[in-house]
Amino acid sequence: MKVYFIGAGPGSADLITLRGARILGQVAVVLYAGSLVSREMLVHCRADAQIINTAKISLNEQEAHYAYARDQDLDVARLHSGDPSIYGATAEQMRRLDGLGIEYEVVPGVSSFVSAAALLNAELTKPEISQTIILTRTAGRASPMPERESLRELAAHTTTMCVFLSGGQLSGVVAELLVHYPPDTPAALVHKATWRQEKIWCGSLGKIVEEITPRDWELSTLLMVGAALNRDAGTESRLYAAEYSHLHRKAAKKATA
Numbered sequence: 001m002k003v004y005f006i007g008a009g010p011g012s013a014d015l016i017t018l019r020g021a022r023i024l025g026q027v028a029v030v031l032y033a034g035s036l037v038s039r040e041m042l043v044h045c046r047a048d049a050q051i052i053n054t055a056k057i058s059l060n061e062q063e064a065h066y067a068y069a070r071d072q073d074l075d076v077a078r079l080h081s082g083d084p085s086i087y088g089a090t091a092e093q094m095r096r097l098d099g100l101g102i103e104y105e106v107v108p109g110v111s112s113f114v115s116a117a118a119l120l121n122a123e124l125t126k127p128e129i130s131q132t133i134i135l136t137r138t139a140g141r142a143s144p145m146p147e148r149e150s151l152r153e154l155a156a157h158t159t160t161m162c163v164f165l166s167g168g169q170l171s172g173v174v175a176e177l178l179v180h181y182p183p184d185t186p187a188a189l190v191h192k193a194t195w196r197q198e199k200i201w202c203g204s205l206g207k208i209v210e211e212i213t214p215r216d217w218e219l220s221t222l223l224m225v226g227a228a229l230n231r232d233a234g235t236e237s238r239l240y241a242a243e244y245s246h247l248h249r250k251a252a253k254k255a256t257a
Contacts, residue, residue: 001069001070001073001074001075001076001102001103002075002076002103002104002105003066003069003075003077003078003097003102003103003104003105004023004075004077004078004104004105004107005080005084005088005090005093005094005104005105005107006020006023006024006077006079006080006084006107006109007020007080007081007083007084007088007107007108007109007110007111008020008032008037008038008041008079008080008081008082008109009041009081009082009109009115009194010081010082010110010111010112010114010115010194010195011037011038011040011041011081011115011193011194011195012038012040012194012195013038013040013043013044015110015194016041016044016109016110017107017109017110019107020044020107020109021044023077023107024041024044024045024046024077025045026046026075027045027046027049027076027077028046028048028049028050028069028074028075029049029050029052029065029069029074029075029077030042030045030049030050030051030052030076030077030078030079031052031054031062031065031076031077031078031079032051032053032054032078032079033054033055033079033080033081034054034055034056035055036055036080036220037079037080037081038195041079045077052065059093059096062096063093063096063100066093066096066097070100070101070102078090078093081112082111082112083109083110083111084106084108084109085106085108086111086135086164087164087165090106112222113133113135113162113164113222113224115190115193115194116162116188116190116193116222116224117224119190119193119194119198120188120190120224120229122188122224122228122229124160124226124228124229125160125228126228126233129228129230129233130160130226130227130228131159132157132159133159133160133161134154134157134159134161134162135162135164136149136151136154136161136163136164137163137164137166138163138164138165138166138168138169138173150176151163151173151177152179152180155176155177155179155180155181156180157180158180158181158185158226158227159226160225160229161177161224161225161226162222162223162224163223163224165221166221166222166223167189167217167218167219167220167221167223168218168219170189170208170209170212170214170217170221170223171209171214173223174205174208174209177225178205178206181226182206183204183205183206183207184204184205185204185205185206185225185227186202186203186204186205186225186227186229186230187202187203187205187208187223187224187225187229188200188201188202188203188224188225188229189202189208189212189217189222189223189224190221190222190224191219191220191222192220193222199217201217202229205225
């Protein structure tokens with residue numbers, strides 16, 4: 001018996017990995033976070049699979065399902081939105097599985113920040129503009145943020161930043177970022193990337209609050225900010241420059257007079 005933590009991707013059923021879809025089609029029990037994972041993803045499950053929505057049950061109840069599957073020798077797929085390693089609440093489950101003596105494996109997935117960048121046709125790291133991406137989130141009742149990771153402190157780097165779950169506190173988030181980012185810094189809001197309800201706003205950081213209705217972006221919204229979002233910013237990579245040599249290619253010879 002084994003538990004597979006599978007990254008379901010951002011929402012669209014065809015953005016799960018081949019490995020994840022294959023495992024879903026094999027296991028007898030599927031636990032999925034119904035509040036975050038699109039039901040479209042369940043199309044990959046086998047017809048007779050027992051499907052449990054974990055949005056409605058506690059961690060103790062989830063542990064009971066794992067224990068039952070162990071006793072019945074049934075493999076389990078645990079579907080998490082995006083990639084399980086980012087805000088997946090997987091570590092606490094793994095500790096419970098260790099206590100139950102159950103083997104587990106993680107199958108990575110496509111994170112929503114990567115999906116959002118794809119929707120924007122954006123490269124988040126550009127030469128001489130930004131080579132660092134900060135992934136963070138806003139504080140919530142379920143899990144507060146460490147003091148040393150406040151948005152204001154992170155914003156001091158003025159690099160590309162992706163703020164998960166930012167919609168419900170958008171005004172405050174923008175105010176914190178504006179302490180360091182110039183108001184004309186490119187920004188984007190992406191709500192439910194690749195879902196049917198997908199919604200995108202693009203503009204400048206200083207204009208967000210006056211140009212959108214905050215309540216329309218309260219849940220499952222990602223805020224992206226940074227100069228790298230400017231299409232015209234950045235220089236060409238030296239890696240592909242004609243005069244640049246590396247292990248796989250010699251530089252072109254300069255023409256002589």
